[in-house]
Amino acid sequence: MEYTVQQLARLAGISSRAVRYYDEIGLLKPARISSSGYRIYGQNEVDTLQQIMFYRELGMGLEEIHKILSSPGFNRTDALKEHRIRLLEKRKQLDVLISNVERSIAAAEGRISMKDNEKFEGFIRRALEENERKYGKEAREKYGAEAVEKSNQKWLNMTEEQYREFTALSEELIKTLKEAYNTGDPASETAQKAADLHRQWLCFTWPVYSKEAHAGLVQMYVDDERFKEYYDKHQPGLAEFLRDAVMIYTER
Amino acid sequence: MEYTVQQLARLAGISSRAVRYYDEIGLLKPARISSSGYRIYGQNEVDTLQQIMFYRELGMGLEEIHKILSSPGFNRTDALKEHRIRLLEKRKQLDVLISNVERSIAAAEGRISMKDNEKFEGFIRRALEENERKYGKEAREKYGAEAVEKSNQKWLNMTEEQYREFTALSEELIKTLKEAYNTGDPASETAQKAADLHRQWLCFTWPVYSKEAHAGLVQMYVDDERFKEYYDKHQPGLAEFLRDAVMIYTER
């Protein structure tokens, strides 16, 4: 079937101006021009417009869509499969948003309480929140609210790059710690390197460093289920091994 | 807790420029200005920004958000509940889109076939498609492809207003038909009015009107399960009653 500008627009649920604009920028050229100068679109154009709509739905700019569609490697079926994955991700994010709004309602009615950062969950990909939620409460109890407030502020000031550094450090810490665990000796060079990495890691979120607080924290890791779990899931016994290593590290 | 421009922006996952812009247009004013001229945001502002984010997620313009938030009747909890409903609707629509992309994949791989209008399901609220999907096939068989193609074109050219007229006519038809059904007489004035409404309704989608085709169609209503169901769901026996009324109408 063939379509004029407005017919195609109505089919796709967009304005005829948009269709003409897509022609103007070379994104979607009509199949042919009628004798009277009308744009006529055919089957291929319908399919291309569908592709455009999917990419647009996923927040892509028209210029980038253009590049993709006109690249020699473009494959319609593969693109559709990609769209499917993206849309499923989008639905997941929407579910997070819905849970956010539901918790916000509960908070507004005083049934639960909500942290400021929790209020924006689902709007963007957020990974930072782990910190305050998991470690915040314990730390507040053990080291007082003031230090935590400052640590809080530090998180806020962290740039994207610093954040990447931070997660890289986390990974290195776990890797080194597991390596050290295999030696079995918390006083070994590798274990002490792990303890130092743990100190560096702490310094990302702590306002000041003190050996006493460091030693106190790792003891807490062993005592508290949630902290223990984080380390032990990589290797059972890792939390205790870290405590032993840090104890030696802080006494030196 | 208090936040500077960038801290608030990072919290919400938007740019600091956006936060300043919201101040500029009066949408989100800081709680206070520091001695050095810095914008300082507090708890209320965090909550307001969350509201803004929800409305924005739902595609609302900043000006309208402004009006809503500053209206005297605004209630945060009610708004959140409204957001919840809207987000659930949005998820439904997303599910339609996902089913669309899945069917598009199947179509691209040749497993099924898809109509052009089906390719845009989920992108917008679409109700027109009912026609071609339900009546198209039968009509094509009985009256030939050419007439249907023209009818098809007519649908595409229908404006929003015409569409409303069309649906209003549908409703009036059903109402009148039920009323006539209660008289029991297909020759009654009400029944003949219903038959005439049915003719008008047909003329919306038919390229030309003929008594023969009209009579043929209503007979088809009775013979075909899906057509019959449409009328009978309002009132069992309605399809046959309509046929009888139209038979009398077309013979006059």
Add this chain to the structure above:
DNA sequence: TGTTGACATTAACGTTACGTAAAGGTGTAA
């Protein structure tokens, strides 16, 4: 104490994806 570097400020122009209006040609139903 001066310098660095990441923040903050205002001002102003740029960008994307169209909306909207103007001025005129086209197609068909009455």
Add this chain to the structure above:
DNA sequence: TTACACCTTTACGTAACGTTAATGTCAACA
């Protein structure tokens, strides 16, 4: 032939920021 709803191009308008520039502030480090 007269509506009327479509089509065309040209061109300026708009929303929601992005970006750049020029300058002030603050905490930390040498």
